[in-house]
Amino acid sequence: MNGGAGRLGPMTPSRRIFAGLSIGNFLVLLDTSILNVALPDVQRDLGSSSTALPWAAVAYTISFAGLLLAAGAVSDRFGARKVYAGALAAFAALSLACAAAPSIGALIGGRVLLGAAAACMVPSSVALLAGLFEHPGARARAIGVWAAVTSSGLLLGPMLGGLLVTAGGWRLVFLVNPSIAALALLLSRKLANPRPAQVRPLDLPGIALSVVALVALTYGLIDGGTNGWGRPIPWVSVAVAVLAGLALAVVERRVEHPVLPPSLVAHRDLDASIVAAAVATLVFYGVLYSLTLWLQGERGWTPLQTGLAFVPMTLPMCVLPIFAGRLVARFGARRVILVGLAFDVLAGALLLGATSGASIGWVLAAQVPLVLASTTVIPAATADVAVHAPAEVAGAAQGALNAGRQAGSALGVAILGPLAALPHVGLVLVGISVLAVLVAFAGRRPTPRSDQDRPQSVLATVNRWLTKA
Incomplete structure (x- = not known):
């Protein structure tokens, strides 16, 4: 391997592999915003209450944020390539399940699982991207391009969502995902699955506490910021997040292989x-x-x-x-x-x-x-x-x-x-x-x-x- 400026790393970074990693993350950010414009159509079709409707959108964000730290540990344990490919396949399958949701409750549940798959895709894909480039300068430039491509998903979400809803209703918003996921899998299929020589066992108590802390914090902040802090729910959620964070700090000092x-x-x-x-x-x-x-x-x-x-x-x-x-x-x-x-x-x-x-x-x-x-x-x-x-x-x-x-x-x-x-x-x-x-x-x-x-x-x-x- 050669670490010279501009030289390619241990796994040749072709356009196909780079595009496969970028498209996967494009899909993650696309789904943070694409459903928002479709919510009125969801409400008409599923007969959702005004109280439950917003959670079809934010359930994805809460699950995604809450599982990112755990997903990073899983990626290190089982190999970034395997986790990325599995998460992409799960994202495609769960998108089909969301498109077929018969009720608002089923849709919210599907969005929670979709957020979990998205959480597994992000840290594993960036770890794979970093492995493609041996030289730090080439790696930094590639991440700049990757960030530009993935950011476009967040910005295109409302526009694409509006077009799909107009063309055939809110279910099309989810039916577009499997084809994008399949393309990302196809382009990145030749990636290796490097794992460290010394595999770290999973810190299950630490992972559980990190999930509780991040999910409770995200839920409490979103609920309080959108619905006001005059109710006990957001305060209780933030308090649970603080307690879980303190417990995580104690546990992490005692385990051999902490999640952080x-x-x-x-x-x-x-x-x-x-x-x-x-x-x-x-x-x-x-x-x-x-x-x-x-x-x-x-x-x-x-x-x-x-x-x-x-x-x-x-x-x-x-x-x-x-x-x-x-x-x-x-x-x-x-x-x-x-x-x-x-x-x-x-x-x-x-x-x-x-x-x-x-x-x-x-x-x-x-x-x-x-x-x-x-x-x-x-x-x-x-x-x-x-x-x-x-x-x-x-x-x-x-x-x-x-x-x-x-x-x-x-x-x-x-x-x-x-x-x-x-x-x-x-x-x-x-x-x-x-x-x-x-x-x-x-x-x-x-x-x-x-x-x-x-x-x-x-x-x-x-x-x-x-x-x-």
Whole structure:
């Protein structure tokens, strides 16, 4: 194997294999948003109550977030290739079950299982992607392209969902998944199934406690953020999450092979990347939710007008991560993360000036640093974890990263959603982002400057993929 800049890793990264991994994650994010526009049709067809209907959408998110850490441990134990392929096949089968759901309860149950399959796909696929590239620079660039492809699933979900519902009803939303999953399986079928020489046994008590903590936390934050905190349910859920987290900390000190391996926890720089990614996700989704309420409540905009107002913030997410990957390869993840978090501080500063008389242009201008922050911090943190996490815990590392991101999105809605004024949102945003900058700076890692660490361009890498395909 050759670790030179731009050289291919131990498993030749052809366009087919790379596309197979990217398409699988595209499918995961597609299903986080594709059902939302179909909910009115679901209610008419299944006779769902208004109370139960939203859970058809959020059940997927809760299950997905709650099982990410456990899925990472499973990936390390049984091999990322085997887990990824099995999860893709399960995702296709469960999508068919959701399409055939006879009641809202069956649909919600199917969405829970669908989220579990999605949770198994993400850490295993990123671990496989990292294994395709031996050189850190090539790996960082590839993750930038991967992030751009997968982000498009989140953005295309509402549009594709609307087209499918118009064409034949909500069940088509799920019937599109098996063909996408089959394509991803076909493209990635030649991947090997590398496993560490020393296989770590599963920490079943730790996995169970991590699932309880993450599911309870996500459920409580989503329920409280959307339905209010004046009821006991969200508070009880958060309390259960805290107790389970404390119990997890105690158990992890006593077991030989904890679900959060010491070799991962000991990496202060990786911990900082996980925190940075969680904060960037918190800020993005929290501000997105707050601006939605502000535009429709304070300015009286229609849902269509509001959606169009967010195009400048969401559309670049399909492109900018590619450049973030190049920046990470050139300057190192830590510098890119710090710059991205500084953009979050700038977005908060702009919102501080969004008083009641502020123009729409001033408010929407805050979208620019906000999207620059999310599209630099998250790909950079993902690349940092993929490059520097020990190989034997690569799945657990990606599980921890993505669990942090999912918890961050729920926290964003819970923390920023209830704030009545945009200057208050900006103040909280600045405070959280400054703290994240301090954490990221404390976990900084010296950047290699030798010539062999300077990667070739993205175009050169893509050209090699095309010729190897």
